[in-house]
Amino acid sequence: DSGVTQTPKHLITATGQRVTLRCSPRSGDLSVYWYQQSLDQGLQFLIQYYNGEERAKGNILERFSAQQFPDLHSELNLSSLELGDSALYFCASSVESLTYEQYFGPGTRLTVT
Amino acid sequence: GENVEQHPSTLSVQEGDSAVIKCTYSDSASNYFPWYKQELGKGPQLIIDIRSNVGEKKDQRIAVTLNKTAKHFSLHITETQPEDSAVYFCAATSPMNRDDKIIFGKGTRLHILP
Numbered sequence: 281d282s283g284v285t286q287t288p289k290h291l292i293t294a295t296g297q298r299v300t301l302r303c304s305p306r307s308g309d310l311s312v313y314w315y316q317q318s319l320d321q322g323l324q325f326l327i328q329y330y331n332g333e334e335r336a337k338g339n340i341l342e343r344f345s346a347q348q349f350p351d352l353h354s355e356l357n358l359s360s361l362e363l364g365d366s367a368l369y370f371c372a373s374s375v376e377s378l379t380y381e382q383y384f385g386p387g388t389r390l391t392v393t
Numbered sequence: 394g395e396n397v398e399q400h401p402s403t404l405s406v407q408e409g410d411s412a413v414i415k416c417t418y419s420d421s422a423s424n425y426f427p428w429y430k431q432e433l434g435k436g437p438q439l440i441i442d443i444r445s446n447v448g449e450k451k452d453q454r455i456a457v458t459l460n461k462t463a464k465h466f467s468l469h470i471t472e473t474q475p476e477d478s479a480v481y482f483c484a485a486t487s488p489m490n491r492d493d494k495i496i497f498g499k500g501t502r503l504h505i506l507p
Contacts, residue, residue: 282436313495322499323437323482336494370436381427384436 283307284385286371292391298359301388305352305373311335312354313374313382314346318367329354330376361392395420395487399498407506412473414501416483417465423485426466428457431480431500440481441468470503478505 283306293299305312314326316339325338329348340346343361348354358365368389372382396419406412418426424445429437443450443457443466450457454473459466470477483498 282438284436323497325495325497338494372436381439381442384429384438386434387436 282383282385284371284373284383286369286385286388288388289386290389290391292393293361294393295361295363297361297392298357299361299390301356301358301369301371301390303354303356303371303373303385305354305371306383309373309375309383310352311374311376311380312348312352313372314340314354314356315370315372315384316367317370317387323370326356335377358390363392366390366392395423395485395494395496397483397485397496397498399483399501401501402499403502403504405504405506406473408473408475410473412468412470412477412503414468414481414483414503415465416467416485416498417463418485418496419464420485420487421461421464423487425486426457426459427484428468429482429484429497431482433479437482473505475505475507478503 285304287302310331313328316324326340327346328336332348343359346356368387370387372384374380374382399416427442430440431437441457443459454471456469480500480502482500486495
């Protein structure tokens with residue numbers, strides 16, 4: 281158990297819909313990261329938040345957005361969903377920046393039908 | 394931008410033998426290189442990492458080597474065991490001012506044969 285929790289575990293929705301994925305980091309970790317994992321693209325870094333503020337952006341689509349709240353939990357919002365958005369979405373946390381060990385949550389499997 | 398190439402994509406080794414996975418990166422400013430192991434149905438877990446000021450690091454049966462000149466780093470697993478079967482990812486971080494970006498390789502599926 282990494283100490284990072286993600287909800288829900290599975291999500292099935294239709295194209296065009298909007299969903300919210302939630303992540304609670306390990307106690308004491310200030311950074312939260314979101315990743316998308318699909319079979320053909322591997323593990324893609326989406327975005328990082330540090331202590332409530334956006335710190336780094338990866339390959340995140342404009343239809344996707346995230347935020348980190350004062351209690352340090354984070355939410356990833358995916359809108360206007362397309363079939364190609366079906367993937368595993370992981371949240372990870374670390375003490376500070378990307379040059380520290382990241383602890384990954386169990387992931388949310390999103391299926392868009 | 395940064396690119397990380399990982400080889401091979403699949404690797405089968407006999408139990409007890411050694412396994413080697415190699416990665417190359419493109420950005421010479423990259424300074425942190427972690428390796429993650431992902432078991433079926435779980436999130437990736439860090440198994441070893443190395444920073445750019447070190448050439449080699451070892452932790453029991455696992456070692457990582459870094460060649461900054463050639464921009465490649467490798468994971469070595471000795472005396473492989475069935476529980477080593479998993480997908481392994483290398484990664485490189487490229488600090489850009491205060492914004493760090495991390496790029497993962499596409500993964501190596503390691504099968505340990507009995």
